[in-house]
Amino acid sequence: VSLAPPATRAEYLDRLRDLLPARESPRILVEVEGLLEDRMDAAVREEGLPRHEAERRALTALGPPETLADRLLAAPLQVDRTTRRAFVLWFGVLGAGHLLVSAILAAAGGEGAAIPGLLAPLDGSSLPGLLSQVLATLFMDLGILFAVFALLGRGRAPSGLPRLRLTPTWSARDSVQGAVLVLLTAVLLLPPVRDALLAVRSGGVRHPLLAPEVTAVLPWAYGVLGLVLARQVLCLVRSGEGTVALAIDFVASLAGVVFLGAVVTRGDLVRLPGSLGPEASGVLEDLITRLLLLILVVWALALAVRCVKRAARLRDLLA
Amino acid sequence: LVTPSGEARSLDPRLETELRRGVVLLVSLTLLDRPRYGYDLVRLLAKAGFEVDEGTLYPILRRLEQQGTLTSTWDTNGARPRKYYSLSPEGRALRDEMAAAWVRVRDATDAALEETS
Numbered sequence: 001v002s003l004a005p006p007a008t009r010a011e012y013l014d015r016l017r018d019l020l021p022a023r024e025s026p027r028i029l030v031e032v033e034g035l036l037e038d039r040m041d042a043a044v045r046e047e048g049l050p051r052h053e054a055e056r057r058a059l060t061a062l063g064p065p066e067t068l069a070d071r072l073l074a075a076p077l078q079v080d081r082t083t084r085r086a087f088v089l090w091f092g093v094l095g096a097g098h099l100l101v102s103a104i105l106a107a108a109g110g111e112g113a114a115i116p117g118l119l120a121p122l123d124g125s126s127l128p129g130l131l132s133q134v135l136a137t138l139f140m141d142l143g144i145l146f147a148v149f150a151l152l153g154r155g156r157a158p159s160g161l162p163r164l165r166l167t168p169t170w171s172a173r174d175s176v177q178g179a180v181l182v183l184l185t186a187v188l189l190l191p192p193v194r195d196a197l198l199a200v201r202s203g204g205v206r207h208p209l210l211a212p213e214v215t216a217v218l219p220w221a222y223g224v225l226g227l228v229l230a231r232q233v234l235c236l237v238r239s240g241e242g243t244v245a246l247a248i249d250f251v252a253s254l255a256g257v258v259f260l261g262a263v264v265t266r267g268d269l270v271r272l273p274g275s276l277g278p279e280a281s282g283v284l285e286d287l288i289t290r291l292l293l294l295i296l297v298v299w300a301l302a303l304a305v306r307c308v309k310r311a312a313r314l315r316d317l318l319a
Numbered sequence: 320l321v322t323p324s325g326e327a328r329s330l331d332p333r334l335e336t337e338l339r340r341g342v343v344l345l346v347s348l349t350l351l352d353r354p355r356y357g358y359d360l361v362r363l364l365a366k367a368g369f370e371v372d373e374g375t376l377y378p379i380l381r382r383l384e385q386q387g388t389l390t391s392t393w394d395t396n397g398a399r400p401r402k403y404y405s406l407s408p409e410g411r412a413l414r415d416e417m418a419a420a421w422v423r424v425r426d427a428t429d430a431a432l433e434e435t436s
Contacts, residue, residue, distance in 0.1 A: 031357070031381075034357070063374030068377070
């Protein structure tokens with residue numbers, strides 16, 4: 001599977017960087033950029049071409065970044081560096097996120113697996129047990145990633161795993177959409193709205209679906225939503241994501257994982273009215289609980305991955 | 320070239336490119352007798368009839384530099400830093416050897432062509 005040719009010099013250099021060994025790439029990139037600029041300057045000066053057309057021609061003269069990288073490297077690799085780097089990065093981020101959720105589940109007092117075979121609180125009662133659990137978690141993530149890369153194909157996997165980059169593209173529209181979503185969620189969490197939507201009618205009375213243990217921790221969500229909103233507003237005001245917004249995003253993601261961890265470790269997630277009959281309400285409760293658990297755990301995992309990525313980006317920026 | 324039916328036809332450009340490719344290295348080494356930057360060399364090669372794009376030339380220059388055939392310096396006096404390549408003593412020796420080899424190849428080719436014409 002071939003990637004689309006890079007449209008801009010920045011994109012070209014970005015892709016070339018991903019294909020080269022880390023220790024050599026800075027020097028090569030400076031030299032390649034010099035070549036591009038020389039050709040662009042000549043095309044603008046001598047042929048009167050517009051800058052973007054000169055850039056396009058200069059990129060064409062260099063050929064695809066993959067071909068250039070192959071020519072620059074003494075021995076072509078069986079697995080190209082883009083794929084290898086994407087795999088290693090995703091493994092690091094997914095593994096760290098997975099362990100973070102497990103640790104938070106343990107800290108929240110969770111007992112038993114949140115999702116059997118996939119996610120359980122870390123058991124710190126013995127060191128060998130803890131180590132084997134960590135290893136098992138990492139092996140599982142490795143297997144999941146192998147499957148994803150195999151399904152997407154080697155060439156497409158790096159681009160098929162979205163938002164791998166630690167610096168996601170930002171737009172005012174994203175921030176506005178994000179802010180609106182946060183406000184909508186806040187409204188949905190208001191007790192009158194929540195009880196009106198998440199309720200079942202039985203015996204002429206509406207019974208809230210969520211168990212009281214869950215509704216007790218729901219106000220924490222406003223803290224998380226407040227952080228997310230603050231980040232969106234800050235990005236809008238500054239027309240981009242600065243260090244402060246990034247730090248807020250990191251804290252918000254972490255707070256989100258903690259909150260979701262607190263929710264999934266409650267004794268009961270759902271409570272149905274007894275008037276439905278003990279058997280029917282038991283089966284329905286179990287079904288809805290499992291569905292909710294799956295959604296919340298996947299959400300927590302996604303937030304944990306985001307948290308790790310934001311931490312890595314923050315470290316880069318501060319360095 | 321002459322076709323079997325006796326008509327003259329021009330050489331397939333790809334074949335000519337193939338022929339020229341063999342001597343691009345020698346011509347590049349000759350042009351690098353004095354310091355030149357990458358794009359300057361591309362233009363000089365084009366002027367001499369050797370169309371080589373940067374994507375082909377740059378890896379060659381880099382390899383020659385790693386092998387010690389070329390040396391490089393950065394000129395930081397211009398609007399932006401620019402890397403200049405030039406022949407090292409080993410590069411000069413290689414250029415001379417290649418030039419001698421080229422003369423032998425050319426003579427042998429000429430002789431073969433004369434025999435068949």
